[in-house]
Amino acid sequence: MTLLKINQMEASYGAITALRGISIEVPERSIVTLLGANGAGKSTTLKCISGVVAPRSGSIEWQGKEIAGRSPNWVTRNGIAQVPEGRRIFKDLTVSENLIMGAYTRKNKDEINEDLEQVLELFPLLKERSSQLGGSLSGGEQQMLAIGRGLMARPVLLMLDEPSLGLAPIVISDIFEKLLKLNEERGLALLIVEQNMKLALKVSHYGYVMQLGQVMVEGTAEELREDKKVYESYLGAPEKSP
Amino acid sequence: MLGQLILSGIATGSLYALTAIAVVLVFRNTRTINLAQGDFAMVGAFLGIYFLKQLGFSYYTTVLLVVASTTLLGVAVEWLIMRPIAKSDWLTLFTATIGVFYILTGVMGWIWGRDTKAFPVNFDPTPIDLGGALISMGHLYNIGWALAIGVVLYWFFNHTKQGIAMRAVTDDPEIAHLMGIPVKFIVMLTWGVAGFIAGFVGILIAPIIYVSPEMMDEVLVKAYVAAVFGGLYSIRGAVIGALMIGVAENLAGGYLDSSLKTSTAFIMIVVLLAFRPQGLIGVQKRREI
Numbered sequence: 001m002t003l004l005k006i007n008q009m010e011a012s013y014g015a016i017t018a019l020r021g022i023s024i025e026v027p028e029r030s031i032v033t034l035l036g037a038n039g040a041g042k043s044t045t046l047k048c049i050s051g052v053v054a055p056r057s058g059s060i061e062w063q064g065k066e067i068a069g070r071s072p073n074w075v076t077r078n079g080i081a082q083v084p085e086g087r088r089i090f091k092d093l094t095v096s097e098n099l100i101m102g103a104y105t106r107k108n109k110d111e112i113n114e115d116l117e118q119v120l121e122l123f124p125l126l127k128e129r130s131s132q133l134g135g136s137l138s139g140g141e142q143q144m145l146a147i148g149r150g151l152m153a154r155p156v157l158l159m160l161d162e163p164s165l166g167l168a169p170i171v172i173s174d175i176f177e178k179l180l181k182l183n184e185e186r187g188l189a190l191l192i193v194e195q196n197m198k199l200a201l202k203v204s205h206y207g208y209v210m211q212l213g214q215v216m217v218e219g220t221a222e223e224l225r226e227d228k229k230v231y232e233s234y235l236g237a238p239e240k241s242p
Numbered sequence: 243m244l245g246q247l248i249l250s251g252i253a254t255g256s257l258y259a260l261t262a263i264a265v266v267l268v269f270r271n272t273r274t275i276n277l278a279q280g281d282f283a284m285v286g287a288f289l290g291i292y293f294l295k296q297l298g299f300s301y302y303t304t305v306l307l308v309v310a311s312t313t314l315l316g317v318a319v320e321w322l323i324m325r326p327i328a329k330s331d332w333l334t335l336f337t338a339t340i341g342v343f344y345i346l347t348g349v350m351g352w353i354w355g356r357d358t359k360a361f362p363v364n365f366d367p368t369p370i371d372l373g374g375a376l377i378s379m380g381h382l383y384n385i386g387w388a389l390a391i392g393v394v395l396y397w398f399f400n401h402t403k404q405g406i407a408m409r410a411v412t413d414d415p416e417i418a419h420l421m422g423i424p425v426k427f428i429v430m431l432t433w434g435v436a437g438f439i440a441g442f443v444g445i446l447i448a449p450i451i452y453v454s455p456e457m458m459d460e461v462l463v464k465a466y467v468a469a470v471f472g473g474l475y476s477i478r479g480a481v482i483g484a485l486m487i488g489v490a491e492n493l494a495g496g497y498l499d500s501s502l503k504t505s506t507a508f509i510m511i512v513v514l515l516a517f518r519p520q521g522l523i524g525v526q527k528r529r530e531i
């Protein structure tokens with residue numbers, strides 16, 4: 001079943017058009033990736049879904065319901081959480097306060113505490129540092145915290161904006177391992193924006209390649225991996241193999 | 243003599259500190275330098291007289307009602323005046339608070355007259371001996387109240403959801419919004435907290451400086467100077483600054499000349515800004531909010 005269905009969505013920042021009619025689907029329990037060069041409109045797509053940016057036209061259907069233009073508060077309450085680009089954890093809040101803010105829209109204290117335990121178990125490094133300030137964490141730990149904060153909303157769909165950016169390979173594989181585990185064990189759907197195409201196509205089921213606010217190519221991860229055009233025309237230079 | 247001057251300096255300094263905390267809270271969540279913060283307390287003091295004298299309420303009922311009123315006043319100022327212009331630059335916001343300042347001064351003067359009034363509860367001058375230093379009951383009482391309010395604020399900001407959310411909004415309003423935190427409501431709450439603090443300050447300071455529409459002008463300026471000690475951001479810096487100002491002006495007044503009292507705060511700020519323009523307490527450069 002389709003969880004999220006975006007149809008012909010357009011968005012702009014004043015005179016700058018960022019999205020020119022994109023259509024994207026995220027099936028239940030799936031991992032979908034959005035690829036594309038700088039400025040393609042990947043972050044804008046996520047922001048439209050989370051309600052930070054209101055799309056100019058088009059529709060966003062979430063579990064069969066039209067949600068375009070809803071507030072982030074509503075979106076978060078209804079099962080979509082976002083891990084923003086650049087992590088953006090609250091630097092002057094402790095690790096556990098950061099996590100609690102991820103659950104701001106929730107009411108049930110017992111459930112929140114339960115989830116807090118689970119997140120700290122998932123990321124034991126955070127547990128050790130739970131009373132440290134967010135700003136004192138390393139980049140990898142901050143990314144884990146940003147993901148943990150997203151999970152605290154108890155989402156059905158977690159959207160991640162460039163989670164691998166600026167992290168060491170070993171940290172990246174650790175984080176993606178955990179994301180895969182969440183997907184397999186809990187059926188958490190993932191919508192991942194990545195510039196690291198190899199990595200993204202390794203973990204995801206389906207992908208969209210965006211350029212200048214449009215979807216240029218879409219397909220299963222396998223199809224996209226085979227498609228040389230994807231590398232060349234949409235991501236600039238051919239990907240260097242590590 | 244020295245011990246006494248220091249202790250009574252801390253007593254007045256703690257009221258500057260409360261006002262400075264409110265200035266910092268509002269500034270860092272809204273970029274607004276709130277010139278009307280002192281007048282929130284002034285309104286509280288006038289209401290205090292009204293509740294005590296006209297209506298004959300007990301002291302504690304009066305405290306409760308005054309604090310409730312000034313909290314609402316803070317919320318109302320945000321809602322009616324600051325919210326419509328919230329997206330403007332800092333100068334516009336600051337100018338609006340000058341407007342609030344004059345409106346409150348004018349309205350209070352119109353209702354209750356411009357002459358100074360004695361607060362019906364007297365400042366208790368009974369001296370208490372604290373290890374050789376004498377401090378009056380009234381001063382001790384004010385320090386106690388300020389501490390208690392400090393504890394309540396600490397608890398609010400570290401152990402309640404809305405208090406933590408208020409800090410999250412300070413930290414990164416955009417991401418707070420993304421998390422579903424109602425930023426507008428939190429900003430309103432911030433002004434409410436500023437009013438809450440002002441209510442106590444008004445009640446506590448009234449017996450010391452008498453009540454008039456201009457009673458808080460000097461206090462506000464000193465609190466602002468104290469807030470600058472913390473770079474208008476750090477609460478700890480603002481509190482330390484306020485206590486230093488309270489003590490320093492008392493020492494200057496006691497040992498040099500009482501006319502130097504007021505200038506002390508300004509001498510301190512000029513020196514501070516010359517050497518540490520970012521404030522006394524290390525505040526790094528932050529994202530524009």
Ligand SMILES: Nc1ncnc2c1ncn2[C@@H]1O[C@H](COP(=O)(O)OP(=O)(O)OP(=O)(O)O)[C@@H](O)[C@H]1O
Nearest residue numbers: 013016017018036037038039040041042043044045
């Ligand atoms: N706040 C903004 N104001 C004005 N223009 C913006 C804003 N945010 C993004 N844009 C513009 O919208 C277009 C799409 O930006 P977006 O951030 O969605 O791209 P992206 O694919 O996420 O790029 P990146 O890989 O650099 O993160 C770009 O042309 C960008 O300059």
Ligand SMILES: [Mg+2]
Nearest residue numbers: 042043044085
């Ligand atoms: Mg982006």
